[in-house]
Amino acid sequence: MEGGNPLKLYLNCIRNTLEAAMCLQNFPCQEVERHNKPEVELKTSPELLLNPVLICRNEAEKCLIETSINSLRISLKVKQADELENILAKKFLRFLSMRAEAFQVLRRQPVQGYDISFLITNYHCEDMQKNKLIDFIVQFMEDIDKEISELKLSMSTRGRLVATEFLKQFI
């Protein structure tokens, strides 16, 4: 197996899985007349669901991809090295999830056991280009790690500035 940047391998694996999974078609609800629901959320008809795929980067980071005939759900668990990153990640991702409409494909609540979730339906695929959608998700994942590290750094910088002012009082 060729050695590659572990992050790149992880993202490539996710990208490939998404390309295979994102073949969605319209499917009116079998159970309720004239309703059209994302089957991956309902999970009531097993024949409409595909096997979920779990891609783990390591013990702490993983990605769950659940597919159905008309919808796809991607859930991410991001890296949290210490308590501080834990809090930052939680607050940050919750903030993003609350603004789900702006991102359209974001789910308001992450799936149980994960930090953030996407929900993509056949309608999204009709309105947007499939490869652009996949690019977005993969880019998002890359960016999250970066953002949390930056948040942590900015907190530390600010902390030092405040600490300097505090200690100067004694001099």
Added chain:
Amino acid sequence: MSMILLSSHSKYLLDILSNRVENAEGVDIERRWTEFSDVCYHIKGSSETPEFLNVSVSFPTPPEETEIEKGLPCGATEAVKVAYGVVVESIVPPDEGFSLTLKLDLSKLPKNKEKRNDMLVKIAAVREVVLGAPLKRILEHLASRTRAPAKDRVITLVHRPKECIFLIPREDKVTVIYPINFEDSIDTVLATSFLQDLAETRRSASLYSAPSCTWSSTPPAELDNATTESLSVNAGFFTFVILPRHVEGKKLDRTVWILSTFHAYVSYHVKVRFLCSYISTYTIMILDFWSSRRINA
């Protein structure tokens, strides 16, 4: 970005006092408020006696190990007399629910406007005078490099309700140890990170003359004899080593104040700092996302 350092007098109290002094005909006044969630004030004056004003203060209940005399920290009654002279008379016993009641005679204030203002500011800093009294006494010994009466013993002083700080006075330095506790679990993590940053910052070259600080998650060796209750913390222990140069001349009062309000300061910055960086970064992030990551058809 304003660095707010807590000032030592209560601005609200000072306003009330200044108003009272400026308006020759007094009005009936009664106010009650809490400062930094641990000190309560109650002020009362009547229109019939405009030159008198009663100020009551309640201080946090000290934990069992601290030394108190008559419900106040050691040396406080003396410190009040020394600071305020004839202007203030301590009423014994204090009003119900309060640790200290002072009767102010505003007619005895210095006539000179500047000196009068200084006295009002000092009265508004009654918290500092009282709570800082034992600390001040120990640091005065350090400044004059004389033997403190309780040398080599670990002294406990009240800092917040049910919490104390530990002082170890020596002839050439005083070690001050704070057990740090926060109620909110998020505050605890942020405070720990801030305190670690603070200790780290002290190591930078330009601050070598500031007191040396260390943070540790376990109690420092000097506290081997303290009770386990006072040693249960969730954000570690923070230690300052105060040297004579930090308490000489005018610096004494300032150092006493800084040490007396250390926890309030940390608490304030934990909340403000997180909020500020959180909000500013998130706003930028969201705008970034919206503008550049839009999924185009």
